[in-house]
Amino acid sequence: MTLAMSWDEWARHDATAMAERVRRREVTPAELAAQAAAGVAKTNPAVSAVVEVFEDVVADPLRDGMDPGGRFAGVPYLMKDLGPTLKGRLQEMGSLLMRGNRAAADSYLTGRIRRAGLNIMGRTTTPEFGCCSSAENPAVYVTRNPWDLDYTTCGSSAGSAAMVAAGVLPIAHATDGGGSIRIPAGVNGVIGLKVSRGVFSIAPAASDLTGLVSIQGCLTRSVRDTAAFVDACRGGAPGEFMPYWTAPEPCTDLIQRDPGRLRIALSHEWGDYRATAERVGELERVGRFLEGLGHHVEWALPAVDFRAAFAAQTTCYISNFAQTIANLLAPRGLKRPPADLVEPINIRIWEAGLDTSYTERARMQAVFNATSRAxxxxxxxxxxxxxxxxxxxTPRIGTTEYLTISDNPSVLDWFGNLWRNFAYTPLANLCGIPGISLPLAMQENGLPLGIQAQARQANDGLLLQLAAQIERAIDGKWNAGRVPGVHVAAG
Incomplete structure (x- = not known):
């Protein structure tokens, strides 16, 4: 097939640049979709990040109601196979139990995404029900890191992170209940913003009150694309339990200006959890870089009871996931998760959390409140x-201790092991504050290392403003200008 542009040229375009070319009539949404599909075909055999390409939407980007007049003008977009539903399309949630499951209607956010001009053209991989750190079950699929195929992408927005990192498309859907946007962004070298509570709707099936820690979002390679996605897709559906706030000015306008001199705290000692020396060194290096941009930087830590916070977070996950699984079993007439269709840790979570009492949830919520106030x-x-x-x-492929195919008999021990590696992201979900992972550092194994910035609730714009300042200072060269070995422009 004839491509709309060379792969080198393609990979240099973010979504904003692609949309501008469509508006100038230099390319069409169908040509962009065809090239993105070719990119999937080129890279997916190695990384196994895309479950399905919607060939009918590739052929006709208007088929499912995408608005070509929207901000993104038909830019290709992949949807994580979890969260917002697409009417008539499969949503299998990384689970054998959900094979063949088709959605009856679009979610509210799906409509916002389509009205923004994003062409949803396929599904990306996720661990079963989004409940672990890697999309890695050989019975379903094993998603590999495009930087080094011996390593995981982490998760749970595994496939989306791999596809954006590999240059297949500039933006993809992601969700975050405890780091599932920021962690794969960090180890795949892309930008991942977890917004504050009250930005993206999870209607109609849930709300910010019932979801509590779950956030929608995207993964990108440029700050302006993330800002544009927030501007275009934010807002509550009719009947939200909680108010949806609006920013005083669009994020796309805000990021044109540098922030003032910021007070920036560095931290890695979160209760019982510590980063390796290499990561501390990278954090300090980025801190010095930010001092060079004029910010005040020093070590500081919130006065949080971290043990209580992580215990409460664990209670939240176990009880929430147990109900998620129960809600999937009921329409299928199942009394318990079948051992041949649901992964072992998820069965244990169902067993441990199904009968969580209101008293236990009330204690959990009291800790949430104390942590958020701190x-x-x-x-x-x-x-x-x-x-x-x-x-x-980052774990190598086959490191089952982080996976829901683990044989660990203790759910609490399994979650405790997760926190040892992934301690820095979930409390933002607990508190409803924003966090962003920026590809500013490298691991000793050669993979990217994201540096996370968090801010007060509803200060999402400040995170994007700082990210844009950094992006300008490094001339747009995230990951020090490096690209992964599996990439559309390689070979």
């Missing part, structure tokens, strides 16, 4: 807190 007080004195995205090296 972060709130911290952000009276500090604008940003900076951490590594992960504490330990």
């Amino acid at each position: 972060f709130g007080h911290f952000f009276e004195d500090w604008d940003i807190i900076l951490t590594p995205v992960t504490a330990l090296p």
